[in-house]
Amino acid sequence: KQEVTQIPAALSVPEGENLVLNCSFTDSAIYNLQWFRQDPGKGLTSLLLIQSSQREQTSGRLNASLDKSSGRSTLYIAASQPGDSATYLCAVRPWHNNDMRFGAGTRLTVKP
């Protein structure tokens, strides 16, 4: 059974810092991995999708990497801003299956 872990559970940084959020998964037979952002009381916003054949994806200040063999993904946020404060979740989808597994998330606070 796929287990997804996100470390740390919470992170507080001053504005302007570069930071890395970690996601690990136990079964490397994944179809894709997706990073989401969730603001309090809101739905999830898709940030980046990495297919199993890809090593990384970039969108603006965000860069997500995937090392399938070691069961790890990282989300790199450059030059953090207070508006980046939110909970970040990663999720993995197995091959030919709709059972997407989510981590518990990392709650990020960027202090002005």
Added chain:
Amino acid sequence: SQTIHQWPATLVQPVGSPLSLECTVEGTSNPNLYWYRQAAGRGLQLLFYSVGIGQISSEVPQNLSASRPQDRQFILSSKKLLLSDSGFYLCAWSVKVDEQYFGPGTRLTVT
């Protein structure tokens, strides 16, 4: 562009009452549809998914049920709510097994 709607946004229901949450998607055809629950302090749990009209797969045994009466409509129901049904319910869609997009969610409180 595609949009996904959920209603109601918030709901307070007594134990034993029925439930009906609705999700609709616009701007796409034959999407995969999903219902998730996010309980306080816990991750998202997949409850149901559907790959087509009338096709529902259940991931977790519970007193909830789902239906897909139309291509872009997904309904989550219960005949009798339990206290443990409280949580944040999220609907999502995807094209096949591609990127998932989530709705704004419904906050359900069972009293």
